[in-house]
Amino acid sequence: MNAETTTGRKGFILFLLAAFVFSCGLLGASALLGKSPKLITGDGPAYYAWLPTLLIDGDLDFRNNLRDLYSPDPAAGQYVRTPRGTVGTKCPVGMAVLELPAFEAGHAAARLLNAPADGVSMPYQIAVALWLVVFYLLSLYAFYLALLACQVPTPS
Numbered sequence: 001m002n003a004e005t006t007t008g009r010k011g012f013i014l015f016l017l018a019a020f021v022f023s024c025g026l027l028g029a030s031a032l033l034g035k036s037p038k039l040i041t042g043d044g045p046a047y048y049a050w051l052p053t054l055l056i057d058g059d060l061d062f063r064n065n066l067r068d069l070y071s072p073d074p075a076a077g078q079y080v081r082t083p084r085g086t087v088g089t090k091c092p093v094g095m096a097v098l099e100l101p102a103f104e105a106g107h108a109a110a111r112l113l114n115a116p117a118d119g120v121s122m123p124y125q126i127a128v129a130l131w132l133v134v135f136y137l138l139s140l141y142a143f144y145l146a147l148l149a150c151q152v153p154t155p156s
Contacts, residue, residue, distance in 0.1 A: 008154055012144050016137045023133040036073050039129040045069035046089045048128065050096035051103045052119025061086035068120045102131030 031037050040048050049065040057065070066079060066087065080088040096103075103119070106127030110117040 009144075009148075012141070016141055019140075020133060020137055023137075024130070027129050027133070038069070039125040040069060041073070043091070046091040047095035048099060049089050050091075050093045051099060052124075055103070055107075056117070056119045059086075060088065062089045063087040065119065068118070098135070099128050099131065102127040105131070 027039055030041075031039055034041070038045075045066060049062050049069055052065045052069075053060065053062050063079075063086070066089065080090050082088050103124060106124035107117060107119075109115070109123035109127060110121055113123060115121045115123050
């Protein structure tokens, strides 16, 4: 490994650390200044709802979890009625599988902090949001390493 590669790698790691700090600040600002104090927002709850539905409720009725995850925001577009009369989610389970380690960490934190162990409380929100930030930054680093391995020249 030459000096230019080492310097570039250190610079990229510094960039990733700065991006992590910025992302954490953005999450905090979103929770404090946004319309909802939740960190899992947008269509994220429809993906994430698989975890509390399966692992805490032990069923496939998403009604209470979607309501609790979206509140105070409306979730009308996320509800899908099943032939059995239960409520499903329009989203596949894949993203929830990615979030599973953070869900487990959030569950442990909720129990330790005496927060509701319901899959919706703030320890879950923080754990999942931070996990996704870390996962995103690690994927950028993996891409960077792949570019180095392919000997893609750095811009001069």
